Amino acid sequence: MRSLLLMTLLSVSDPRLDSGEKLLAARDCEGLQALFAPADSPAAGSRVPAARLLVRGASACRAQDTVLAFALTERALALAPEDPGVRTAHAESLLSVEERTDAARLLDAILKDHPKSAARAKLLRAQLAGQESENALAVQLASALASHPEYGEQARALLARHQSALQSDAEAREALAREERALAERAEEAAQTPSHAPRPGSEAWSTRGTLKSGGQRTFRTRNIQAGFTYILHATGTCTPPAQKGRKSKLAPPADVFGQDFRVRIGAQEPLPLKVGLQPERTALTFRASEDNPQLFLEDRTGARPGGPHCTISDVAVRVP
Incomplete structure (x- = not known):
């Protein structure tokens, strides 16, 4: 064994x-x-x-x-x-x-x-x-x-x-996801934006025409495209009425309170325009609902003896 x-x-x-x-x-x-x-x-x-x-x-x-x-x-x-x-x-x-x-x-x-x-x-x-x-x-x-x-x-x-x-x-993935979402949003926005979009900072339209107290006027614009945002610029200046007889060295200041100048852009609601004894500049942002809309300016101020004489000038539309 x-x-x-x-x-x-x-x-x-x-x-x-x-x-x-x-x-x-x-x-x-x-x-x-x-x-x-x-x-x-x-x-x-x-x-x-x-x-x-x-x-x-x-x-x-x-x-x-x-x-x-x-x-x-x-x-x-x-x-x-x-x-x-x-x-x-x-x-x-x-x-x-x-x-x-x-x-x-x-x-x-x-x-x-x-x-x-x-x-x-x-x-x-x-x-x-x-x-x-x-x-x-x-x-x-x-x-x-x-x-x-x-x-x-x-x-x-x-x-x-x-x-x-x-x-x-995880943080990098989240940052990448945010960036991808932002890129997708920008791409979608770019796809919806026409290739002939207005150039930022440029002037789309302007006029030498003016509107005086008590009047109204219609302007036909150009180079304004529907769907884009613009800024309407205008300057309103008022002067006191002429004094009858001998001028006083201390003439009372003109009262611009109650002056009511308006602008209507196409079919949109009328918007107020500023006026003053010193030039008052108005800048109104709007989105064009149609190509080349009409601008209708008017003075809605009621008749007032001894009131100032005002003028709206330097009307222009710019691209922001």
Whole structure:
């Protein structure tokens, strides 16, 4: 019975494991690679121990030679393709040689197969997500490791960094959404605005004609387009009535109270015009409801003996 057990142990034990330990202690990674060359695979019972030995060798040698470390974990993965530790070690080798896509794919597969136990793989995937600006994924993975005894400190650092980045991303998305809405509104407004829109600050129309007290007058405008906003400008000036007989050195001031000059633009309601003993300027903003509307000016002031004589002049329409 004992002889049978001894024969069984010898059949599954591989003397190269002891040799490999010695090579690892001497940091002879090239020798370790040659020891477990593909041409001479270990027995089935020794494959996982051999793979883990190769992984330890890769960890020891990666800082000096990433390519050699990659070769060691690649061989380890061939020996133990289902071992999560071996798979995680090879993902590290992939990351060390900038094969990020393959590393992400392998780490995702490990986490799918071992969602609760693959802490190292979870940390590596969180770090990779952070490097790729996948802040939401980095936060999700790091949150699960925040209290881990070995990886908690690194996970909390990742959380702090990428939660802040996630907030910045949200603010940037909101700012971008606002900008896109503003652009859409401007585009819609531009689409509704004719290409021959009046030039801002320009004069659309003016006249030398005037309106005097007690009169009314109609002007036909030009260059005014329906649907656009304009400003009507006019100046109202009044003078006192002439004094009969000998002039007094201190003539009483003229009273302009009650002077009622109005302008009607097209079919719109009449609007008041200012007048005064000093020139009073009126600026009325309106939106043209038709092309080239008529301007109807009139003095609605009732007859008043001794009242001032007023004139509306400098009538013009400008584009704001």
